[in-house]
Amino acid sequence: MRQQYELTNYALIDLDAIARNVAALKARVGAAELWAVVKANAYGHGAVPTARTALAAGATRLAVARISEGAALRQADVSAPILVMGYHTPAEAEAAVAYDLIMTVNDDAFARALNDQARDAGKRMRVHVKVDTGLGRFGLLPDELPSFLQRLTHYRHLQLEGLWTHFATADERDKTFAHKQFAMFRYAAFLARDRFDIPILHAANSAAILDMPETWLDAVRPGIAIYGLYPSTEVNATVTLHPALSLISHVGRVRTLPPGASVSYGRTFIATRPTTVALLPIGYGDGVHRLLSNRGQTLIRGQRAPIIGRVCMDNIMVDVTNIDGVQERDEAVLIGPQGDDRITAEEVAAWAQTINYEVTTSLLPRAPRMYADVPP
Numbered sequence: 001m002r003q004q005y006e007l008t009n010y011a012l013i014d015l016d017a018i019a020r021n022v023a024a025l026k027a028r029v030g031a032a033e034l035w036a037v038v039k040a041n042a043y044g045h046g047a048v049p050t051a052r053t054a055l056a057a058g059a060t061r062l063a064v065a066r067i068s069e070g071a072a073l074r075q076a077d078v079s080a081p082i083l084v085m086g087y088h089t090p091a092e093a094e095a096a097v098a099y100d101l102i103m104t105v106n107d108d109a110f111a112r113a114l115n116d117q118a119r120d121a122g123k124r125m126r127v128h129v130k131v132d133t134g135l136g137r138f139g140l141l142p143d144e145l146p147s148f149l150q151r152l153t154h155y156r157h158l159q160l161e162g163l164w165t166h167f168a169t170a171d172e173r174d175k176t177f178a179h180k181q182f183a184m185f186r187y188a189a190f191l192a193r194d195r196f197d198i199p200i201l202h203a204a205n206s207a208a209i210l211d212m213p214e215t216w217l218d219a220v221r222p223g224i225a226i227y228g229l230y231p232s233t234e235v236n237a238t239v240t241l242h243p244a245l246s247l248i249s250h251v252g253r254v255r256t257l258p259p260g261a262s263v264s265y266g267r268t269f270i271a272t273r274p275t276t277v278a279l280l281p282i283g284y285g286d287g288v289h290r291l292l293s294n295r296g297q298t299l300i301r302g303q304r305a306p307i308i309g310r311v312c313m314d315n316i317m318v319d320v321t322n323i324d325g326v327q328e329r330d331e332a333v334l335i336g337p338q339g340d341d342r343i344t345a346e347e348v349a350a351w352a353q354t355i356n357y358e359v360t361t362s363l364l365p366r367a368p369r370m371y372a373d374v375p376p
């Protein structure tokens with residue numbers, strides 16, 4: 001039986017599932033280090049508890065997109081090395097030094113600012129350089145790399161530790177482009193290592209961990225897989241993963257409407273028969289996507305209760321005509337298991353025309369994260 005809380009809405013995070021996922025991924029990659037990607041509030045799961053759990057389960061570092069995310073982990077006394085992967089302006093370099101973050105440097109202006117800040121603080125900062133092998137986002141193109149690395153050697157307060165790239169299509173069945181990206185990265189790294197000391201190479205996201213063993217190198221950077229979700233339906237499930245997040249609400253009031261009555265804004269649902277409607281006080285202000293209007297489903301008493309009418313900011317209405325005995329305070333599940341059924345993040349993603357990543361990441365703070373198994 002699942003732990004219950006006296007809250008109307010909450011996201012229940014199973015930290016034990018996260019620990020098992022990290023351990024299983026680590027077992028798969030063997031000698032490569034596992035760096036847990038906990039950006040965007042750990043894909044909605046809560047950055048600090050997720051980080052602690054992943055580290056206890058074998059992750060050796062954390063990775064985030066923003067300096068602010070690294071700072072928040074430091075403020076919670078997380079002391080593990082933190083790699084910052086995203087783009088930053090020179091003005092943000094001071095915080096990177098203050099919070100001891102391992103920055104990815106992609107340009108001269110940021111490198112100079114980081115070096116100046118490190119010098120002022122009397123520190124030497126490890127840095128990584130990103131190689132753009134085809135994602136077309138940021139990083140150095142392979143032919144820009146040698147001269148950039150040469151210029152980096154002039155910054156006495158920066159120490160080049162790693163070189164990395166990121167795949168555009170590792171989650172697709174056709175790996176042609178991913179292989180091309182990886183070959184380009186290997187070659188760029190081979191040339192660079194001839195002239196510069198670069199201890200760590202890394203490339204693999206969750207999809208590459210599952211499907212492309214040759215890309216594991218010195219470290220892997222799983223995100224979605226540590227939360228128990230697969231990056232797409234096209235990857236092979238070479239590791240068994242356990243979804244960690246459930247989204248729970250409760251029935252507010254239950255009322256039977258006559259034929260012809262309408263439900264919610266815009267009157268997009270009109271009852272064609274006597275319809276028993278349950279109010280769930282959760283809406284897009286909590287992260288329930290409005291595209292679920294007249295399309296999504298919930299679980300009540302182990303059965304499917306479809307969302308009728310538009311999703312509101314604070315409420316949704318569900319049709320419980322076919323479910324016996326629904327009462328106020330009954331649990332309603334929007335993501336996760338109930339009884340013998342389960343609503344997956346992938347199902348919700350299909351209703352909302354998005355991907356599982358966005359479903360969990362878009363949960364808002366008004367639905368508090370509760371932890372089934374708080375780590376020490």
Ligand SMILES: *Cc1c(COP(=O)(O)O)cnc(C)c1O
Binds near residue numbers: 037222
């Ligand atoms: C988000 C991110 C990852 C993790 O990707 P998943 O598909 O969630 O495993 C890895 N590397 C970089 C650079 C990222 O931005």
